[in-house]
């Protein structure tokens with residue numbers, strides 16, 4: 001498969017980042033040459049109205065680190081191309097997890113992002129395969145042959161894989177822990193957090209770290225990014241639990257509280273909406289503070305800080 005086309009100037013607004021991603025998704029899926037109806041199923045789920053949170057994390061982190069120090073060995077457009085691949089990879093993997101999570105053997109959901117789920121529009125076998133191939137494409141996106149693939153890209157691609165693969169695996173482990181927890185009668189906060197560190201947090205960590213790696217983050221910057229990512233990953237999940245009980249059908253594309261199954265543990269059930277909201281706010285503040293330290297010049301980290309503020313303000 002070939003994607004993305006190059007060269008391009010780094011997107012700066014969230015809309016431009018999303019447009020870049022959409023273009024790269026379209027190119028990757030076209031080049032993948034999938035048989036019918038697999039291609040239609042992949043296009044259906046990849047073009048649904050997701051927020052693209054994880055790709056925005058890749059691009060915003062990339063934009064928050066000054067990569068000019070590497071200009072000699074790695075031209076800026078080459079580093080941005082790698083960020084585009086990383087953005088593609090995280091969204092492909094995220095979408096695969098949603099397609100599989102919606103299957104009858106998992107959550108058995110009929111609606112996702114306000115649209116009928118993949119197995120409802122197509123069938124279960126096609127949805128299973130769509131998830132499978134999106135997962136494969138996520139890894140392919142990091143290494144695919146490109147017109148601009150340079151020797152230095154191969155090194156960054158393998159560093160990205162080393163960050164991405166274990167976190168993709170942790171996401172699946174987190175899902176298993178979550179299913180196990182549904183079967184157990186009670187759960188405490190530390191157990192719930194352990195589940196979400198893997199299930200939701202690992203991919204968010206991958207997105208932020210990969211954005212940093214593409215920009216040539218130093219060890220100290222990577223450590224700050226991991227700290228920020230851990231807090232934001234958990235904050236995002238706590239907030240998701242809150243929004244699930246507070247938002248209306250129109251906002252979420254499903255009835256409020258529809259994910260609140262009797263056997264499902266959430267932060268809202270554990271601590272109530274008010275305390276969960278305070279907890280999410282403090283986690284976002286921790287993430288914001290850690291993100292602010294990635295550059296001596298506090299303005300430089302602005303893209304990532306702006307994204308964190310946007311996430312905290314989100315209503316769906």
Ligand code: GRG
Pocket residue numbers: 049050051052053054097098100101106113171172174175199200236237240
């Ligand atoms: C491997 C089957 C399998 C699952 C992995 C991530 C996951 C576990 C399942 C997805 C279901 C879920 C609700 C996970 C919690 C993480 C979360 C908040 C997902 C929704 O992400 P958003 O809000 O979704 O970024 P959009 O639709 O905007 O992309």
